Amino acid sequence: MVVRKSKTDQEGEGQAIAIGRTRQPGTCPATAYAAWVSAAGIVTGSAFRGVDRHGHRGAPDHEVDPARLGGHGAPLHPRHDPVREQRRGRSGIVGVVVEEGGVGSIMRTQEEVSLDRAADRFFRSYHAHCTRPDEDTLFNLLAAMHSLNDRMRAACSTRLFGSRSFIGLKALRNLFHHEVELIHEVRIIPVSKLPPVSMDLMSVCLVGRDLIERAAGSKDPAAVMNAFRWYGGIADVEPAIFNMAVDAFEALRVAGAHPSSDAYRVFEAQYDAEEDEGRPHHVTGEIRCRAGDVEEVLRVAFAQTPASRSD
Structure with missing residues (x-):
């Protein structure tokens, strides 16, 4: 029809x-x-x-x-x-x-169609963040994630709160939504700009402890803090972004959604390839450094200004 x-x-x-x-x-x-x-x-x-x-x-x-x-x-x-x-x-x-x-x-139903479109927006935003990571792509991705969760609740009574990564990222989204200037305190750094390191992903997204504690508030701070990979007083939230996308994809499959964007199909093909090869879908986010202590490497990287990292 x-x-x-x-x-x-x-x-x-x-x-x-x-x-x-x-x-x-x-x-x-x-x-x-x-x-x-x-x-x-x-x-x-x-x-x-x-x-x-x-x-x-x-x-x-x-x-x-x-x-x-x-x-x-x-x-x-x-x-x-x-x-x-x-x-x-x-x-x-x-x-x-x-x-x-x-x-x-x-x-x-209109809710089911809206869910498909929210899913397509989310995976387009995710693809943009993976290929051109910066403050804007992060902000747009968090907004699309929030919208997707709302559409899932309306269409199939399913939500992403079972995802630990989502809980942490939602807290950051809410903070940035009300105080958008705070997103400038995030440091998104490609792996090519770091000293030699071994890691699962192509970039780090570093956020200071004070900002995440502010986002966590007093309702359930442990759930928010535990969503991220910590290196001293700095958290790398990029693994949570990756794992949240996996959680969203799996929830959409269970819900019977039918996204059709190219970005969704690329993610689906990668997920199915991992399935066929017996590889895990989630990442640990661990960073290993051959040039010294990882915490010190990330502390120095975090201290850099956005201008000094944009060359």
Whole structure:
């Protein structure tokens, strides 16, 4: 089935939705849908139409008399019928049409479609942070993470609070959201700018203890502090970012979400490759240094100003 347009698809790109069947015909949405289409004699146009008190089925949207829509002159496009749009938005159901010769499909709620799009935004933000890490990509990633968690709760009653990494990063997100200037105290340094080190990731994202303690507050500070890898008074939050992305991906799979962005597919391919090769999906975040004490190396790196690290 094809969704022509929804509230979050204002440009009308549309989306094809696959059908799902159950083992019990009496409760199978696909069986019920096929029975309705057959009984109503619908071949093209909208799948669901009004039935008057005499049992007569309404016409498809593109056959509606414009005078009945209250218009004068040019007919209203069915996508822009304000009454239909308002009713669709209140019910939470995405508008659905039948493609001629197409196979029936169950409808998806607006919350499920919004979840897919929030997931795509998150993985695009994650990809941007991995390839061009800086304060802006970090801020955008944390915002996308927060939005994804909200959409998961609305669509499938699932949240990311089972992820230790998410708990810590959410605290930082909330702090940066209310005091955005504090994100300038974060130090994001590519591994190429550090003395010779051995680590899982391509950069470090260093945050001082005072800032994380401020983000943690008094509600559950231990959960926030334990989300990160500590080196003395400095935490590297980059491993938490990586592991949180894994946790989000796994939660989306369980929820049956269908993100479609290139960034999501790249992550999915990497995850599946790790699965096939028996490699762990999460990282420890441990840093080993051949040039001296790791804590001292990171302390010196953290003390550098953003300007001295941007060359």
